[in-house]
Amino acid sequence: MAQAFRVSDLTGIQVRPARLWTHSLSWILFVMGIALYVHFSIVRHRENPEDRVIPSATQLVQGLKASVLEPAEEDDPLDPGASLFQQVRHSMIWKDTASSARRFFIALLLLVPAMLIGLHMAVFPYAGAFFLRFVLFFDKIVALSLLPILFIVFGIDEWSKIMLMVIGVAPTLMLDAYNIAGGVPREQVVKAFTLKSTNLDVAYRIVLKQVLPQLINSVRLNLKPLALFLFAGEMIASTDGLAYRIAIMRRHMGMDIIIPYLLWVALLLFSLDALLRFTNRRLHPWYQPR
Amino acid sequence: MVSAALRSVERPFEAIAPHSVPRRTEIELRDVSLSYSAGKEGSKTVLSQLNLKVAAGEFVVVLGETGCGKSTLLRLILGQEFPTDGAIEVDGKPVTSIDARCGYVPQKYSLFPDRTVLGNVMYGPENAECRLLARLRPSFFAYRRKLRKEARAYLVRMGLRPQDMDKYPHQLSGGMQQRVAIAQALLMHPPVLLLDEAFSALDPSTRASVQEQLRGVWLESKPTVVFVTHNTAEALLLGTRLILLGRHREERAGETNLVLDMEIPASPLPLGLRMNSREFQELLEHVKELAYKSSSLCMDDAIADPIVEEGNLA
Numbered sequence: 188m189a190q191a192f193r194v195s196d197l198t199g200i201q202v203r204p205a206r207l208w209t210h211s212l213s214w215i216l217f218v219m220g221i222a223l224y225v226h227f228s229i230v231r232h233r234e235n236p237e238d239r240v241i242p243s244a245t246q247l248v249q250g251l252k253a254s255v256l257e258p259a260e261e262d263d264p265l266d267p268g269a270s271l272f273q274q275v276r277h278s279m280i281w282k283d284t285a286s287s288a289r290r291f292f293i294a295l296l297l298l299v300p301a302m303l304i305g306l307h308m309a310v311f312p313y314a315g316a317f318f319l320r321f322v323l324f325f326d327k328i329v330a331l332s333l334l335p336i337l338f339i340v341f342g343i344d345e346w347s348k349i350m351l352m353v354i355g356v357a358p359t360l361m362l363d364a365y366n367i368a369g370g371v372p373r374e375q376v377v378k379a380f381t382l383k384s385t386n387l388d389v390a391y392r393i394v395l396k397q398v399l400p401q402l403i404n405s406v407r408l409n410l411k412p413l414a415l416f417l418f419a420g421e422m423i424a425s426t427d428g429l430a431y432r433i434a435i436m437r438r439h440m441g442m443d444i445i446i447p448y449l450l451w452v453a454l455l456l457f458s459l460d461a462l463l464r465f466t467n468r469r470l471h472p473w474y475q476p477r
Numbered sequence: 478m479v480s481a482a483l484r485s486v487e488r489p490f491e492a493i494a495p496h497s498v499p500r501r502t503e504i505e506l507r508d509v510s511l512s513y514s515a516g517k518e519g520s521k522t523v524l525s526q527l528n529l530k531v532a533a534g535e536f537v538v539v540l541g542e543t544g545c546g547k548s549t550l551l552r553l554i555l556g557q558e559f560p561t562d563g564a565i566e567v568d569g570k571p572v573t574s575i576d577a578r579c580g581y582v583p584q585k586y587s588l589f590p591d592r593t594v595l596g597n598v599m600y601g602p603e604n605a606e607c608r609l610l611a612r613l614r615p616s617f618f619a620y621r622r623k624l625r626k627e628a629r630a631y632l633v634r635m636g637l638r639p640q641d642m643d644k645y646p647h648q649l650s651g652g653m654q655q656r657v658a659i660a661q662a663l664l665m666h667p668p669v670l671l672l673d674e675a676f677s678a679l680d681p682s683t684r685a686s687v688q689e690q691l692r693g694v695w696l697e698s699k700p701t702v703v704f705v706t707h708n709t710a711e712a713l714l715l716g717t718r719l720i721l722l723g724r725h726r727e728e729r730a731g732e733t734n735l736v737l738d739m740e741i742p743a744s745p746l747p748l749g750l751r752m753n754s755r756e757f758q759e760l761l762e763h764v765k766e767l768a769y770k771s772s773s774l775c776m777d778d779a780i781a782d783p784i785v786e787e788g789n790l791a
Contacts, residue, residue, distance in 0.1 A: 372585070372586035374583040374585065374586040374587065375586055375589060377555065377557055377575055377581060377583075378581055378583070378587065378589075379589075380574075380575035380576060380577075381555070381575060381576070381577055381579055381580055381581045381601075381662070381665070381667070382577065382600055382601030382604055382605075382661070382665060383576075383577045383601055383604040383605040383665070384604055388604065393589060396589075396591045397589070397590060397591050471591070472645070473590055473591050473592075473645040473646075473647065474590075474591075475590075475647050
């Protein structure tokens with residue numbers, strides 16, 4: 188039978204909170220954040236009803252509506268009789284999301300070979316000897332400092348931003364893949380060879396299959412750095428994208444647009460993370476995270 | 478025989494005449510030595526001047542204190558390590574890399590965690606029979622069906638239930654995992670089966686049951702087995718031949734650390750009954766004495782680890 192809650196339980200290590208408690212506690216900080224925002228918004232709007240720094244709920248709804256249903260300033264206006272679908276399809280947020288997502292997923296795709304290199308570094312000693320020192324050094328280069336070089340080499344179009352993301356995250360992913368694959372017990376590799384595996388069998392059918400869930404987790408942890416480099420690239424040189432819009436709105440003090448964009452980006456990353464976590468669980472029912 | 482063995486312990490680092498075997502030699506080690514670089518201390522010799530011939534179908538158990546080179550001996554036969562001196566042959570061919578001539582059951586991590594029990598057992602034969610592209614042929618599916626039947630039969634013989642076949646290793650107990658690992662190795666029909674303290678993580682009752690299964694399988698198909706263990710009773714119960722290794726002493730350069738090489742008398746009794754027989758208990762006492770004596774002789778300044786785990790007899 189569940190024990191009654193005692194205040195001293197809050198600092199206990201061996202306690203097992205009831206499900207209701209866990210859920211309630213997990214929402215408290217959200218509620219507090221919203222409450223603080225509303226409080227400061229009311230205070231500022233009492234002093235200045237036109238305040239744009241902490242927009243009111245009405246301003247936020249208007250900003251959200253403008254983002255979701257109206258085209259960007261630089262685009263042609265829509266016909267007044269356009270359907271809701273057309274309005275969303277040509278909206279500012281849709282256009283920016285599509286541009287950022289394209290860059291993001293191309294970069295993500297280019298990171299797959301990076302992880303495979305990390306895997307090969309762990310499995311094949313000569314590959315390890317060839318890459319490891321260089322990757323360790325390259326990992327220490329601050330990717331943003333390469334931005335001018337990237338602009339010179341790739342121009343200010345898409346590829347410079349994509350390469351910034353790839354260069355920023357690839358060494359970390361490589362080293363992560365190297366460490367994860369290196370952690371596969373030696374006994375497994377030896378056993379695989381006694382079961383007539385070839386070198387490639389061991390690399391792809393034994394090691395890669397075993398470490399894939401951990402590699403997906405590694406990608407999940409690197410989603411934010413990836414988005415960070417995307418935002419850096421878009422804020423510096425871009426004509427569309429979520430970060431571009433936030434940078435433009437900053438000039439106009441458009442917090443009513445910036446806040447919905449910020450929450451939208453967080454929601455997108457959260458959803459992608461959840462999708463990867465779900466996929467990992469479904470694809471690898473055998474995986475037992477430590 | 479026991480007194481001869483005792484005599485050999487009295488001269489533990491003198492070369493012992495190789496065990497005489499009438500059958501075809503499956504594993505042969507000739508003057509095998511292995512040293513590691515030990516930094517400032519120069520090098521550390523683990524195995525020295527080891528000569529060993531194992532005949533086809535023998536069940537050799539290797540005993541010895543911690544650090545005497547039991548597992549190293551296994552790794553050398555397996556091809557995971559190479560001797561600094563001497564030569565090793567398995568199945569008549571020199572060992573140059575790890576391959577399917579030797580089946581291998583380690584103490585831990587013996588199964589692939591991403592495969593089910595059946596997947597683990599079928600992995601080797603599938604690899605041996607069909608490379609990647611050959612798996613697209615219709616004949617592969619027929620082969621797979623046949624193999625599945627054979628794998629199931631092996632697993633049932635090793636004491637697994639039909640409902641365990643589709644489980645993942647983490648859903649099995651340690652004893653069941655080791656049974657699957659043995660089936661996985663045996664389904665490849667390797668000429669040599671190497672077990673490295675394969676049962677040491679099991680509780681006594683599971684251990685006894687897995688010992689029984691292994692012994693049964695060995696009696697049935699007679700692969701050559703090299704079994705490394707810490708447990709003297711287990712060694713005497715399972716094996717047909719006992720190898721006792723001692724720790725190498727650097728001041729006795731050029732001398733072997735093979736302390737004892739003796740045949741274990743066969744018994745018609747099942748393992749459980751055999752263990753309680755007077756003959757077995759006498760033999761056990763003798764070997765314990767030999768082992769203790771050899772580890773005492775091997776002691777430098779430090780106290781040697783005891784070989785015989787009194788409370789851990791299966």
